[in-house]
Amino acid sequence: xxxxxxxxxxxxxxxxxxxxxxxxxxxxxxxxxxxxxxxxxxxxxxxxxxxxxxxxxxxxxxxxxxxxxxxxxxxxxxxxxxxxxxxxxxxxxxxxxxxxxxxxxxxxxxxxxxxxxxxxxxxxxxxxxxxxxxxxxxxxxxxxxxxxxxxxxxxxxxxxxxxxxxxxxxxxxxxxxxxxxxxxxxxxxxxxxxxxxxxxxxxxxxxxxxxxxxxxxxxxxxxxx
Amino acid sequence: xxxxxxxxxxxxxxxxxxxxxxxxxxxxxxxxxxxxxxxxxxxxxxxxxxxxxxxxxxxxxxxxxxxxxxxxxxxxxxxxxxxxxxxxxxxxxxxxxxxxxxxxxxxxxxxxxxxxxxxxxxxxxxxxxxxxxxxxxxxxxxxxxxxxxxxxxxxxxxxxxxxxxxxxxxxxxxxxxxxxxxxxxxxxxxxxxxxxxxxxxx
Numbered sequence: 308x309x310x311x312x313x314x315x316x317x318x319x320x321x322x323x324x325x326x327x328x329x330x331x332x333x334x335x336x337x338x339x340x341x342x343x344x345x346x347x348x349x350x351x352x353x354x355x356x357x358x359x360x361x362x363x364x365x366x367x368x369x370x371x372x373x374x375x376x377x378x379x380x381x382x383x384x385x386x387x388x389x390x391x392x393x394x395x396x397x398x399x400x401x402x403x404x405x406x407x408x409x410x411x412x413x414x415x416x417x418x419x420x421x422x423x424x425x426x427x428x429x430x431x432x433x434x435x436x437x438x439x440x441x442x443x444x445x446x447x448x449x450x451x452x453x454x455x456x457x458x459x460x461x462x463x464x465x466x467x468x469x470x471x472x473x474x475x476x477x478x479x480x481x482x483x484x485x486x487x488x489x490x491x492x493x494x495x496x497x498x499x500x501x502x503x504x505x506x507x508x509x510x511x512x513x514x515x516x517x518x519x520x521x522x523x524x525x526x527x528x529x530x531x532x
Numbered sequence: 533x534x535x536x537x538x539x540x541x542x543x544x545x546x547x548x549x550x551x552x553x554x555x556x557x558x559x560x561x562x563x564x565x566x567x568x569x570x571x572x573x574x575x576x577x578x579x580x581x582x583x584x585x586x587x588x589x590x591x592x593x594x595x596x597x598x599x600x601x602x603x604x605x606x607x608x609x610x611x612x613x614x615x616x617x618x619x620x621x622x623x624x625x626x627x628x629x630x631x632x633x634x635x636x637x638x639x640x641x642x643x644x645x646x647x648x649x650x651x652x653x654x655x656x657x658x659x660x661x662x663x664x665x666x667x668x669x670x671x672x673x674x675x676x677x678x679x680x681x682x683x684x685x686x687x688x689x690x691x692x693x694x695x696x697x698x699x700x701x702x703x704x705x706x707x708x709x710x711x712x713x714x715x716x717x718x719x720x721x722x723x724x725x726x727x728x729x730x731x732x733x734x
Contacts, residue, residue, distance in 0.1 A: 318722045353729045356678055357698050363583025364590055367600055371578055374607045378571060381612075506572070513571075 312336055312343045321350050379513050380520040443495065444502040447511075454515040461522035472528060480525050487518045559623050567614040574611055581624055582607075585631045591694045592635045594683035602638055606631040632695070636709055639691065681731040685724050692717055693724035 312320070312333055319325045320333050337344050443451055469477060494511040501507055559580070565573035585606055589599035610630055617626050682690060682698075691710065695701040696717075703721075707714045 314726060315718070315722055318718075318725060349729060350725060353725060353732060354697050356732070359678055360587075360591075360698060362587065364587040366582045366586035366603060370582065370586075370600060370603060371575060373604050374578065374611075375571065375575070377604070377608050378574075378611050381608075509572075 311340065312346075317343070317347055317350055321347060321354065375513065376516045376520065379517050380524075441495075441499060443498060447498070447508065450512070451515070454519060457519050458522060461519065461526055464526035465522060468526070468528070476528065480521070483521060484518065487514060487521065490514045491518065556622070560619060563614065563617060563619070563623055566611070567617075574614075577610075577623065577627075578607055581627045584624070585627060588628065588631050588694075588699065589635055591679075591682055591698060592632075592639075592691050594685065594687075594690055602635050603631070605638070606634045609634060628699075632699075632709065636691070639687065640711070678728075678732065681728050684731065685727055689720045689724035689727065692720040693728070696721050697725075 316325065316329070316333060320330065325333060337347065442448060465480070472480075491511065491514045494507060494514050498504065498507045498511055559577070562573045562576050566577060582603070586599060586603045589602045589606070590596055593599050593602065606627075610627055613630070617623065621629075682693065685693060692706055695706045695709070696703070701709075703714050703717050706712070707717045710717065712720075
């Protein structure tokens with residue numbers, strides 16, 4: 308082999324992919340060619356630098372909450388109907404919304420009750436629901452104001468297109484919102500009783516996210532639903 | 533599929549080895565609970581694998597914002613497909629494979645939408661790199677670190693390089709997953725290495 312080793316052959320050599328005879332020819336050339344020897348060393352060095360790479364990279368802090376929001380939204384309602392473009396968002400029939408509302412009541416109330424029993428022992432019950440007038444722990448107040456502001460803004464958008472929606476759709480949305488409000492009130496009351504309970508805090512946040520998500524999607528509905 | 537045993541496992545600053553947190557039985561228990569709808573259990577699994585998943589997405593896309601979207605999609609898909617995880621492989625391996633599939637599927641969708649532009653982007657990117665990177669101008673271009681160099685690779689070359697040299701996939705595995713001929717995979721890999729050498733040389 309008089310000519311230098313081609314780049315492709317050099318790579319195959321570095322990867323151990325050259326057949327026997329070709330490898331022997333390459334090795335003989337390397338013995339007499341410092342340029343190719345240096346090129347092979349550079350190539351192996353470059354590839355070897357991947358060992359410098361961290362095995363993991365820290366994801367953005369908000370990634371989990373974004374994932375959780377998506378999971379929660381999909382637990383409340385079925386996903387997009389086939390044929391609807393992503394831009395239109397998912398939607399579901401009023402019947403499916405009703406089923407999802409019942410599911411949410413069962414899941415949320417059950418979860419709240421379990422968490423309360425864990426905190427207060429057997430017999431712990433849900434305290435009477437308490438509205439936003441009763442302040443949550445200081446760490447929660449800012450977040451709750453944020454959620455309420457989002458809810459208010461989205462409600463206005465939904466109201467703006469109320470006339471274009473069918474009565475059954477409006478009824479389904481309102482029923483589901485009422486259900487979510489019950490879940491929020493229960494979780495809120497539970498958190499007031501046990502402010503340090505991280506699971507209750509997460510449950511309340513999840514319920515608020517569901518409400519925001521539902522209103523956001525309702526605001527995207529068009530007259531065909 | 534797993535990274536070569538010759539590669540040392542290192543972790544980003546501030547991160548601890550999440551694999552030390554759970555035994556195999558504990559992971560199986562978390563998976564079982566998550567499969568039954570326990571989101572907090574799934575969150576534990578997320579915490580265990582998020583760094584690895586995000587790393588794969590960042591390196592294959594070269595774009596942290598896009599990587600964030602794809603990491604999100606990967607975990608949501610994992611949540612939805614937990615029933616298909618039968619425990620024949622470790623959860624980490626399953627999650628890794630699922631993540632690679634999510635990234636490659638997204639890339640295929642993008643290619644379909646931008647078919648000819650996509651090809652031009654690969655070629656255009658390489659021409660830009662050759663003009664600007666083959667001979668860095670003095671002190672203007674500081675030594676490019678490896679992560680940024682990988683991110684600057686043309687899309688196809690970057691994906692193949694990451695899957696082969698970083699993640700340890702074989703040529704035939706990459707060819708199958710990327711739906712490319714093995715010769716094309718080889719060409720992309722060799723080109724990626726050549727471009728990296730140029731960028732990383734002083």
